[in-house]
């Protein structure tokens with residue numbers, strides 16, 4: 121199974137720059153790269169911050185950009201999104217009974233679970249008891265699961281970023297659920313941080329994907345501001361091979377020189393004098 125993980129598009133109304141960059145051009149570049157290299161993927165999952173200011177025009181443009189895309193797309197929302205405006209533009213978007221943009225699907229013996237961690241007017245994540253119950257039910261009803269969040273569900277040791285993670289109380293309660301079902305969770309994915317991240321949460325492997333737009337520079341010093349810069353954007357591809365999960369990162373906007381090397385011994389051997 122091949123899953124493409126893209127995140128944090130931060131689309132404004134078409135024509136508006138965000139952080140000095142054109143998010144629509146970046147999205148087009150990413151989609152072109154994915155279509156060229158991963159048209160056989162099983163899903164393209166976009167883990168939120170679809171829009172930067174929640175504008176209807178941004179969602180309409182996203183809808184147009186994804187129409188006819190060769191890979192089935194699953195959308196999530198992030199702290200920059202507006203849930204109601206998003207749902208207006210994507211009326212077929214599945215959601216749970218409470219109206220949160222929580223949804224899940226079974227694919228090849230794996231349950232893909234997409235979680236809504238958004239709370240209005242805060243950049244920190246929330247995952248209330250109602251949403252946690254929904255997730256616990258989804259995990260209880262399957263043998264194998266991969267869970268997607270927008271917000272990082274754990275602190276990362278970066279003080280400025282940790283202010284914006286899932287809030288402490290919800291994080292602790294979520295952790296209990298994840299630990300209960302750890303034996304069946306093959307991986308956790310999130311966006312939000314705009315950084316290439318990997319690690320484990322109570323032994324469960326996770327990865328965080330960079331943004332298609334602007335990136336966060338890691339900083340472990342105390343600070344209440346986040347250093348951001350126009351570093352290389354990327355998306356990630358998860359290859360699920362038997363019991364294993366492999367995560368590849370594709371710097372889709374890189375346009376520097378690429379050399380092709382043969383892999384036989386002589387091709388890498390030190391040239392003879």
Ligand SMILES: [Fe+2]
Nearest residue numbers: 128169312314
């Ligand atoms: Fe973001």
